[in-house]
Amino acid sequence: MENIPTWTCVVALALRDGKGRWLMHRRPADKHHGGLWEFPGGKVETGETPRNALVREIDEELGLVIEPAACAPVGFAEETSGEGRPPIVIMLYTSVWDGSGMGALEGGEIDWFTPEEAELLAKPPLDVALAAKLFAKGVI
Numbered sequence: 001m002e003n004i005p006t007w008t009c010v011v012a013l014a015l016r017d018g019k020g021r022w023l024m025h026r027r028p029a030d031k032h033h034g035g036l037w038e039f040p041g042g043k044v045e046t047g048e049t050p051r052n053a054l055v056r057e058i059d060e061e062l063g064l065v066i067e068p069a070a071c072a073p074v075g076f077a078e079e080t081s082g083e084g085r086p087p088i089v090i091m092l093y094t095s096v097w098d099g100s101g102m103g104a105l106e107g108g109e110i111d112w113f114t115p116e117e118a119e120l121l122a123k124p125p126l127d128v129a130l131a132a133k134l135f136a137k138g139v140i
């Protein structure tokens with residue numbers, strides 16, 4: 001039987017402000033895909049639902065406590081060949097945040113972008129696919 005490595009489930013958040021801009025996180029230079037802009041989030045841990053993991057990751061990464069019920073699924077992107085790494089599936093959720101008081105608590109930087117600006121940012125492959133899905137006409 002083919003030996004398929006266990007896949008990794010990652011959750012990410014497309015957070016929109018009141019002006020139609022979206023929050024992106026620039027990965028620290030020393031990490032996988034360092035220097036590229038992603039939707040903030042991280043890996044789902046054993047025993048967590050994707051939504052639980054999203055709330056935990058956004059608190060850890062941005063210092064922002066979001067309401068699970070205020071997040072809506074947008075879609076997902078998958079990577080079949082991992083170059084020695086397990087296959088990855090990223091599930092994207094969206095929510096709205098009008099306040100301030102967040103930071104890149106685990107390194108890197110964060111900033112807000114219009115869809116046009118976000119499309120032009122250098123991103124890892126799955127975030128390219130997720131951004132295309134998110135900003136496609138009629139999705140949001």
Ligand SMILES: Nc1nc2c([nH]c(=O)n2[C@H]2C[C@H](O)[C@@H](COP(=O)(O)OP(=O)(O)OP(=O)(O)O)O2)c(=O)[nH]1
Binds near residue numbers: 031039041079124126
């Ligand atoms: N956002 C994003 N992550 C990707 C892509 N491809 C890919 O292998 N990954 C990996 C990088 C990370 O290992 C993981 C995202 O989880 P994370 O945000 O918690 O990553 P991390 O660097 O803090 O964790 P780690 O890998 O150091 O354990 O998914 C992609 O296209 N976009």
